[in-house]
Amino acid sequence: MSLRYALIALLTGRPMTGYEVSKRFGASVGHVWHAPDSQIYPELRRLESEGLLTGEDVPWGTKARTKTRYAVTAAGEAAFREWMNSPASPHHSRDPAYLRAAYLDWADPMKARQYLLSQKQFHTERLVVLEATRAMLADRTHPVLAARLESIDEAEHERIIAFRTYAYDGMIARERADLKWVEDGLRLLAAND
Amino acid sequence: MSLRYALIALLTGRPMTGYEVSKRFGASVGHVWHAPDSQIYPELRRLESEGLLTGEDVPWGTKARTKTRYAVTAAGEAAFREWMNSPASPHHSRDPAYLRAAYLDWADPMKARQYLLSQKQFHTERLVVLEATRAMLADRTHPVLAARLESIDEAEHERIIAFRTYAYDGMIARERADLKWVEDGLRLLAAND
DNA sequence: CCAGTCATGTAAGATGTTACATGATTCC
DNA sequence: GGAATCATGTAACATCTTACATGACTGG
Incomplete structure (x- = not known):
């Protein structure tokens, strides 16, 4: 929906x-x-x-x-x-990463490490893109935002930008948390094997 | 799958x-x-x-x-x-919370605040449950984990518990990040209206 | 003239949601 | 006797994934 x-x-x-x-x-x-x-x-x-x-x-x-x-x-x-x-329905997150993490004892330690490394790369890359996009929103060089602002009273620009960047702040914070978590996972694996 | x-x-x-x-x-x-x-x-x-x-x-x-x-x-x-x-396929997160957050300028400020408050409550409650469950895993009182450990060599217990709690650490960290983000959102709303 | 981008899908199948449906058993 | 729990789904629909498909246009 x-x-x-x-x-x-x-x-x-x-x-x-x-x-x-x-x-x-x-x-x-x-x-x-x-x-x-x-x-x-x-x-x-x-x-x-x-x-x-x-x-x-x-x-x-x-x-x-x-x-x-x-x-x-x-x-x-x-x-x-x-x-x-409208009120938001509670969102059930369904992230296979947690399922895998919980049962990492079932995986080959080598494969587990490879998996976490690929996760690390994924989150690292995503973080870069998110931060770049957030910067484009903040300095108004983001093309779709710029087009939007043109049709809107200037007094509202700051407010709109604040919400757009706010959403990215949330995604960035989550990526950082996930990245740290993956790094903890790699340390945990290293300590165990 | x-x-x-x-x-x-x-x-x-x-x-x-x-x-x-x-x-x-x-x-x-x-x-x-x-x-x-x-x-x-x-x-x-x-x-x-x-x-x-x-x-x-x-x-x-x-x-x-x-x-x-x-x-x-x-x-x-x-x-x-x-x-x-098996290698994990990249996971596309699809969280409506970010979509809403990005376009909060379209919502009635009252409703936006209500929405964020409900999000805050949701994350707060979930955090309590996650922490309680993590504690039960760590002290081995979690029933399914306890049953599992009985059929397994004791030398492996620590390792298994470490991965189970590790998964919860990730979910807890994410909830904390989300909660902080929601609180930032409430402050942002308050500053704008 | 050829690779890359622009343009627009269909079709089949897997997965997930929502609502409904039923009846036995246990415990107080 | 009645409420809560145990037990097990079906049906309809919405959503999402994966694979396939086609052809015009643009720039070098």
Whole structure:
């Protein structure tokens, strides 16, 4: 259910084609919510059919080819606002990392170490990307944020930026906690073998 | 795909009926991996049909009623070990909390505050439960862990407990980070309104 | 002219959620 | 006798993953 709101949220920044949306989901939005193309295109169509987005055919290339540029409608903004104001259902996290960690005694120590090292690399890389994105939000060089700010009263800019960076602060804090945890795991393995 | 390994992992502690498994998923295992009854019972049957578990009918009550007690087979242990040794696919976290946080400017400030307060309560309560469970693992009063240890050479006990508590340390650290983040959010809201 | 990007999906299957459904047993 | 617990699901639907599929356009 969150995918649709992630899509609307993104498109409040500025209108985009499905392809652009899909690229964004591989980058900044993807940090917050991941989805593959095969979910994005159909969901955009569904949102359009429900009147939360408009799909405008714009010419592309030399021939009579077109691409669809989606924009949020007033109804879409209202639906998003309503979702934002609705109470959140408790979120069950289901992270296989904890399951593996708890039963690491069942793994070959070599493989366990390899696993933790790959986790370490994953978190390290993700941390770099998150921090870079947060910096782009803070200094307003983030393209979608910049587009969004243009359509908004300047008095509100600071507030919007504060919330966007706040979300990244949470993700960054979590990554740091996870990274430290993985490093503890490597020490634990080393101590045991 | 992880549900089945969570089930096998739990049952390596000791044999259980579907009902006991389901209760455990509402408690300690549930911290690591959540699943409702409607997933648990069919999956246990599937695992039995694949030979990873055995289902033994044991009498229950006075009449000819029976319940099924599941136990891990050698094949089940092998499959679990194999999974533990396989490289982990990158895990895409999809936490609606970050999506909401990033767009908190769209919410009514009152509702945003209520939302964050409910998040705070959720994390606080979860933290208490996680710490209590971790303590029970550390002092070996956790029933499933205790049962598991009985069937295992004492030289290995420390190692097993270390990994079980290590998993909880990760979840606890994450909860603490999330809690701090939520509190920052409340301060941010207060500063803005 | 060829590689990379832009553009848009379908289809099948796995997984997870929500709601509903039923009855025995045990303990007070 | 009644409430809580034990026991076990089905059914419908939503969501997500994985694999496959196609072709035009752009820049070097």
